[in-house]
Amino acid sequence: MIKILNQNQKIQEAIQQKHKLALARVIDDKTLGFHQVTQRENLWTTSQQIADDFRKKYKTLVVMGIGGSALGGRVIKEALAFKTDREILFWDNVDPILMDSQLKKLDGKLETVGWAVISKSGNTIETLTQCDYVAQFYKAKNLNWTKQVVVITEPRENPLSNFAKKFEIPQLEVPLDVGGRFSVLTPVGLFPAAFLGLNINLLKAGANKALADVETVTALTALSEQSFINQEWITVFWTYSELLKTFGFWIQQLWAESLAKKVCRDNKTQAPRASTPMPCMGATDQHSILQQIAEGYKDKFVVFIRSEQSESQGQIINESLFNNMYHMNGKPFGQLLKAEAIATQAALTEHGVSNITITTPSMNEELLGYLFMYFELVVATIGESMNINTFNQPGVELGKVIAKDLLIKGL
Ligand code: PA5
DSSP states (O other), rough: OOOEETOOOOOHHHHHHHHHHHHHHHHTOOOOOOOGGGOOHHHHHHHHHHHHHHHHHOEEEEEEEEGGGTTHHHHHHHHHHHOOOOEEEEOOOOOOOHHHHHHHHHHTTTGGEEEEEEOOOOOOHHHHHHHHHHHHHEEETTTOOGGGGGEEEEESOOHHHHHHHHTTTTTTEEOOSSOOOGGTTHHHHHHHHTTOOOOOOHHHHHHHHTTOHHHHHHHHHHHHHHHHTTOHHHHHHOOGGGGGGHHHHHHHHHHHHOOOOOOOSSSSSSSOOOOOEEEEEETGGTTTHHHHHHOOOOOOEEEEEEEEEEEEEEOOSSSSSSSGGGTTTTTHHHHHHHHHHHHHHHHHHHTOOEEEEEEEOOOOOHHHHHHHHHHHHHHHHHHHHSSSTTTTTTGHHHHHHHHHHHHHHOO
16 A cells, blocks of 8 residues: 655665564554454444434534544544545644634534544543533533533543533543554544544555555564664654645654653663654755755654655646746646655765655545554554553653642642
8 A cells, every 4th residue: 555665775684574573463462452443343333323423413523632632633634634524623732722712713603513522541631621611611601512522532430431421421432452642543533534524444444454564564663673773863754745744743642652761661671762753744844854854963764755646636837937947847736746755855865864765645544544553553563672661651641740730739
């Protein structure tokens, strides 16, 4: 489905073999749910059923959630927006400016808006406080907000599931064995996708293809480990399709929270170092970060993610208005993007920067399902080979404790 062109990089056979074993261990590990989601029919049918009901009632959906509870849904919406007549707004920040401006726009048609409250733990301060904010807003207008809500959380008691129970709000399950940032192919992403009217079974088909694609998964994991050996401590994910703009941020979260750990699985040994992920957007960032990547310290490994669709689409420029742009005449606009992606890659090679290119076919549900499962497998395999716990994020806890303390004691 995707192809890797490993340009100035040679895959080291021994590392790829080691990663094939690591990937097999990940897939064999039945305590990990993320690679089993395509077999769990109930996740797909329940998401579809409630989304069908919401589609009948609402034109707009607001998703309240943060991190892994929002990014995957945003990717789906942005990548496949061209296929839908529905709108989804994502509240993945707690800036009142965002909430107030959107509530202002929705005011007057509040009954036509569906609300999805997504939190795997059901205990996240940002998401729960947003609920309070909206419930209050509806109450002030004598409207019953809880009738318009679906809750997506773990199937166990938590503040959010208790709230759902109390107000008889329908609930969809985030399985206990699927981590937040690995949850896009559970109701966390499936419900928004089905609300948009997308074919979620094609997402599943794509994910199943990635699960069978050992060579392509381990090609990227091996090249990534090689980049760590070369001390390339920044991995740039440089997407060249507008449709995949948020995808770079989804990978960033998946990579950063999963791979940067203090200790190994024994909780004692210092964990090996992993790179810092950095999303970039083509052609935009050619006029921004490119200078530093090209001539700055050689500590980067660049993964170009190109789109055959973007590169072949667009009107043909018949005759440019500008005499120095004659070379665009007779060419579809997408050829400009293609030339720039190839040129940036070639220039980086000349500057001695390690890079590879992933090419993707036209955007659809199957490709997206593939890409989600593909990168989840890549990250899980790298984590497995580093002997770290890929699925926790202890480093984010301290900030939460301090914030709570500040709120209790006063700022
Ligand atoms: O990957 C993770 O587990 C986190 O990034 C979570 O997705 C994020 O903290 C939100 O948590 P929750 O879904 O429990 O509200």
